[in-house]
Amino acid sequence: MTTLNDVAKKANVSKMTVSRVINHPEQVTEELRALVHAAMKELNYKPNVMAKALANNRTQIIKLLILEEMDYVEPYYMQLLVGIANELDKHAYGLQLVTKRNTQIGDSDGYIVCGMREADYEWLNTLEKPIVLFGENTHGYNFVDSDNQKSIERAVDYAISLDYERIIFVGVDVNEPFAISREKGYLSAMERHNKYVSMFRLENRSKYSAAFVRENWETFVPNTAFICASDRLALGIIREVKEQGGSIPEDFGVIGHDGVFLDRIAYPYLTTLKQSVDKMGAATAQLVLQKINASGSDQGNILFDTELKLGGTTRLKKNQIHT
Structure with missing residues (x-):
């Protein structure tokens, strides 16, 4: 041996x-x-994992808390789990998925928390082990997330480069950092281009974005691009624009955000800002282990750039091919 x-x-x-x-x-x-x-x-x-754990007074376990409803149709959290689990495995750590009410069952060396909302922070403050959040926050917790503001700025810049005249932003109606940052990205880019701001907030379901188009169809003129804060919202926009007889992408462009799965089931395929969820998961695992090894001290935050993934819901530039 x-x-x-x-x-x-x-x-x-x-x-x-x-x-x-x-x-x-x-x-x-x-x-x-x-x-x-x-x-x-x-x-x-x-x-010897057990010997290592005993020597360091560790459990070699990280608990993962997902505080929002998971949709079984989307593989978003599966990609995240794979990224986290594979990285923890490299360091001989196990991953335990727990609910909010069961965090005190069994011990662990730290927490990764996803899907938190403003109401969760009072409770999160009671957890004693090192915590890293998957998602930006304003409460001082170390986090990993996409650069949401920069991402939407890029979407606006791209739509304008395709000569869409009117740029409408359809945001998620929650008072949370990721949603606020995406709105800031839209406002910043529109100001830079000296464009008229047209911004709406909807519940993050395609049926609400479809209803939004249906109820306001007469106000939408050709040569308009919809920048959506999620692919869910973008799907509803696409469906209803076609239902109303609008032409995509010639008269109406649509750009989503996330690029995990829904962009592939849209017809035509959705142009979107793709998040590297598996890589972000790995980075979150690395960050929580660093925090544990540093006795809980601040380890900073990590922001990932998104990738502009072209589909058939935006016009083509010269020499450009949709994938």
Whole structure:
């Protein structure tokens, strides 16, 4: 059986260095970590997880709390779970999915929290272990999220580059940081382009955005682009514009936000700002482990750029091909 000494000899480092790489990776350089991990892989050395946990007074468990309703149709949270779980596995950590009312069942080393709303923060403040949020917040918690403001700015810039004259923003009607940031992105870009602002807030369901188009159809003129704060809202816009006889993308353009699944079931395929949910999940796992190893101290926030994913709901530029 391969031992710690074998790994140390293979990597040409001390046994203490190997131990630090396994138990306190933040205390060694990236070069040393890579050297030791390569030796461990070559020798097929598996650290004793239970011994590591006992030595560090750890459980090797991270609890994941999802505080909003999950829609079984969308794979958004599945992608997130895969990103988190795969990253935790690299560090010999297990993932436990729990509900709000069961957070105190069993111990853990920290929490990842998703889908929080303003009303949840009083309760979150009672949790004693390190916490990282998946989603921006204004309460001082470290978080990982898309750069929501920059993302919508990019959508507006793109719509204007396609010569759409009127740019309408359809936002999510919640007083939460992600929604506010997306509105700020729209307002900032419209001001920069000296364009007339036209902004609406709706419940995040396609039936409400469809009703919005139906009830206001006579006010919408050709050469209009709808920038939507979610793909759900964009689907309703597409459906009702076609129902009313509007031409997409020639007369009416639609750009969504998220790019997880719904953009692929739209017809035509939806142009959207795609979030890298699996990579964001991995980053969230890394951040909570850093926070645990740093005794809960502040580790900063991580913002991801979104990717403009072209579909058939916006016009083509010259030399441009929809995917």
